[in-house]
Amino acid sequence: NAGVTQTPKFRVLKTGQSMTLLCAQDMNHEYMYWYRQDPGMGLRLIHYSVGEGTTAKGEVPDGYNVSRLKKQNFLLGLESAAPSQTSVYFCASSYRGIRNTEAFFGQGTRLTVV
């Protein structure tokens, strides 16, 4: 039982390049989330999904797109990377809505845009 797995763990991109971050969970969770963490800013929600085929915007969605084609996977895409997107990205999942349950987080993807 791997929990929440993020791929890749590290990546360096040039400005304007695109990439996709993959999040996979093996707990049959309905809800999945993408957060970013910047120094001194805490974690901020980018996008989330309440089930297969659904996505919704979080607090800082600009510059990112997401897809949830399969229940176990949640993809975060950067179409044209910018230095401001240098951050550590965390994926999380939960069995149901976050109000009264625990979220499980992945180990993070450290992305640097130069």
Add this chain to the structure above:
Amino acid sequence: DAKTTQPNSMESNEEEPVHLPCNHSTISGTDYIHWYRQLPSQGPEYVIHGLTSNVNNRMASLAIAEDRKSSTLILHRATLRDAAVYYCIPYIIQGAQKLVFGQGTRLTINP
């Protein structure tokens, strides 16, 4: 705006209890109080959550004040592995399914 207040840092000794305070004076009556922690270079990890009464699990205890304006996370016997940033999260933006992470308390455990 909702406001959470936690000490920036705390220090304790190994094998001693640790009490981590959190003030959340504007919490609504239906908001659960969640605690997460983040070990160095890792993702956040769920610790405990509760609504009104005190809660216990294998990791910690959560003591919630009667007026719910404050809560205390209790680590009964700290180990070096408990050194982390601890986040008190009393506000869930339900429509947005958002855990609102503040700055947290950085806990240092001395051997």
